Amino acid sequence: MITLDIRHNLGSFALDLSFDAPRGVTVLFGRSGAGKTTVTNAVAGLLRPDSGQIRLGERVLFDSNAGIDLPTHKRRIGYIFQDARLFPHLSVAKNLTYGQRFARGKKPAASFDRVVDLLGIGHLLDRAPINLSGGEKQRVAIGRALLSSPELILADEPLAALDDARKAEILPYLERLRDEIEIPILYVTHSVAEVARLATTVVVLQNGRCLKSGPADQVLGDPEVLPTGVRAAGALIQAQVTKHHPDGLSELSAGGIALFLPGHDQPLGQSLRLRIAAHDVILSRSRPEGLSALNIIPGRVTALHSGGGPGMMVSLQSAAGPVLARITRRSAEALGLAVGVECHAIVKSVSVAREDVGIGAPSAQTPSG
């Protein structure tokens, strides 16, 4: 677990941040220029904050009061950079083992063979970095960080430089990392899709300050935060696969509510994380009849938020979890929406997109209703 409390002047604004990152993936989320990379560089010791304290478990990495500033090479942090930063003069195998010689006597998080297997890079070992694709480079960089026996993995927008196909290639490996390796991961991104898929904990950063932090589903479902901006807002829902229908639809259960998705090859009982974008949700006071949409979630309004424009955000609490709906203010008035009102969230056909599903699947948007 990493505990951080730092202040640093960034010129146009000051970073003043304090958060705890427990086990799993803690996503540091915010727009470009919110101070995210400053935080990771401070944790790695590549930047010295003006004041504050950074602790990794029991070890103090930085403490301005006590005058402690551990040099980067003694911090034992596996840093995955946006640009893979592989050593061009070393083969893939030698890149992977580079950190091992400095970590003698330390317990490795995973053996060489396991890491190579986990990342699917066995066929690349003899190659030179220049001959790798962007996605392959990034996988090797992840492996190299893992094999240095780190106590924390830092990932600074590791997918930002890759195209969508390469992102889809790497994301499953990051998920395996989260689920199979017991090292906390501090992950920086401004991508909603990455937060939705990877985050255990989310820390939303805005102008150097923590806007909100907590478990992923709570933070992303909070309309007051809207870290993703109004257009990209959406809620996270956990669901289990309960049935595969012969017509190609899979049935999932989210807190007892049935949801239908285009066919998935996930085994029955598999838990999936679904993202329901707020702009893909229609609200209805009565249970809709004669509608093509299959996914209807009953709930109760918990909050109404209106900004300056004609739109507003409605939060619902349902048996499946929180649901966000973005509708016009006019509709809200017409429906007579208020806190405590029962209504139904109709999730439009394309909203439960396969690319938003938690386990790696080809990105395709097929209607489910």
Place this chain on the structure above:
Amino acid sequence: MQWLGPEEWQAVALSLKVSFWATLLSLPLGLLTAVALARWSFRGKALLNGLVHLPLILPPVVTGYILLVGFGPNGPVGALLQPFGIVLAFRWTGAALAAAVMGFPLMVRAMRLSVEAVDPKLEQAAATLGASRFWVFATVTLPLILPGILAGMVLCFAKAMGEFGATITFVANIPGQTRTLPSAIYAFLQVPGGESAAIRLVIVSICIAMSALILSEWLSQRIAKRVRGTP
């Protein structure tokens, strides 16, 4: 080489010896200076940069005279070294010092460029993987700047082979002691009937220069390939 007289052969061998030692002994200081100029910020950096490049701009005779004043038997440094049995003036060691001083700016320039071309982000990555500053330099920086080091050594060697003005001012033109190739060619041209010997030495000079250039080109291509990672 039968067609070279003993006196001519002596000049060739002396030039090679002087240039070899001038290059080798400049290497550590040259590398340190190149890294300092490329990476470190310190007071007097501009002054150091000026001092290093001064021999490139000054007339070689001036450099030779300064060396004579400083490192001669009565000079401050010369007097300091004498008790240790190190005599530079009018010895081949002095010729090596003169060659080193003249070749130094060329060596530092080539190395500095290669150090500046190394992406500090790679060195940061090495540090996050647990490498201390020494190991970062030994395992990342040094392999990546090898082509530049080689280029700097070749330039320094070439300059040392051709050095004339500072050498003849500092250590004169003593056969077998300080009469290097250029000095010998100059001496042969001063005596009647010396042209044929001078021409033979000119041919030898051209051969040595060509071989050095071809060798360095070949080596740097090999190293550059290895550094870039292409097989």
